Amino acid sequence: MSPDWHPERHELHGITVVVDTSGPEIFVGRCDDLDDHQVILLDVDVHEDGDDGRSKEEYVERAARFGVWKKFDRLVVPRSRVVSVRRLGEL
């Protein structure tokens, strides 16, 4: 059991997550915080379905193997657009 380093933050704080949206975008980044209104991500990459000939699923498969190159230092995704938040390390 690892210690809880930041008890005031969401349990996903510090964890690299995949944030899928109801639109074409999918995000991979380190979760800073998450609540009913927003997901705050750090060191974030974004992929649009079909970019570089890759679907969202194919992008996630590759991200799970190697990680991602960040496009943004910090990004806030409105919770209303979020379909799922998953740990990249478990995919």
Next chain:
Amino acid sequence: MPYSEMMVAPMRAELSSIGFEELRTAEDVERFMENREGTALLVLNSVCGCAAGQARPGVRQALEGPVKPDRLGTVFAGQDVEATAQARSYFADIPPSSPSMALLKDGEVVYFVPRHRIESRSAEDVAADLTGAFQRYFGAPAPA
């Protein structure tokens, strides 16, 4: 901005005390990486408690197994900036993350453990991942 060295020293010691060579400069890293003979483990250490807290004990447990690398090296991301950049230049096609670990055989990266495969896991899981990779890439131990 680097953390206080006083805070980081115990995190460095967790690895140096079990045989890791601390690579503090770009030259240190170059010397370590240019020795392409045999097997090596390079750990990109990190302050981050969310992941490095499992990484260092996991490495220690993995090195208690029968198969282990010939050489052990570590750089400290966020602290030894030039050394870390130099280390990452040897696996430039892999997105940077820390903590992370590279297994090297004859100078080539044969296995890489990025941060996201550490942060969700226990030290035991990290050790199991590394132990499996040591056996797969560094071969079986010589018979006693």
